[in-house]
Amino acid sequence: MDGTTGYRNKIDPSQEEYDLDEWPFYHLVKLTAAYHQKMDAALKSMELDVPRWRVLNILARRPHATVTEISVEAVAKMSTVAKIIQRMTMQGLVETRASTEDARATEVLLTDLGREKLHTALNRAGAVARQAFYGVEDTEIQTVNQICRKIYGNLLP
Template sequence: MDAHLKPIGMDVPRWRVINILHECEYAPISRIADLAVIRVSTMTKLIYRMENEGLVETCISQADGRVTEVRLTEKGGKAIDQIRAKAGLIFERAFHDIPDDEIATFMKLTRRIYDNIY
């Protein structure tokens, strides 16, 4: 995936952050780290790099001054289309000859494994 994302200035960790923030208006760094399965300290560094790149913006939570919230910028929102186009091509190549019911079974099993770990 990284090889396909690199030409558009992305990588898998950035892809995860942008997808998470695309699904919700904003999220605390700790929540993004949980969803992306990345350590909070690593995610914090990534978020600030992405902020310098103009993909996200951060602000202190109004509810809790100890929490940094993150949201996509316009540039980050536009990046989702490019990222999804690349991911769609990879998904199509990987699953083109696998029936939908087998993909569904695979997804259920993957979810069970994930739930067992956490």
């Protein structure tokens, strides 16, 4: 098969055989929306949301990340991440300082309160993950990750 016939026509919006229910990105959007709804509900009482959770999670792995590094890893616009970090600073979850390596860059660091919230948020995210992956085999999760990485690579410039 040359990749343009059969099943590929069902996932090509330009083809007559295109079928939305077979379109992987449709399912990815639905999955992401359901995940965000569950996570927002789990985090709401902590005065967190998914964007703030994402920043906390990134800072747990990169304790002195710059705003630029966070925006790249969070796959979000720098201006959006800057606003999120401003809100998190007002909440006392993070603090910012000029980078020791490049004074033009701003580093973001977790505060003690941020670490406390992160610990609780990780437990709540774990509950969402256990629900999401209930009945899904480890090999299936690995396959989904491999396929997502491959497609992501195909879409990079």
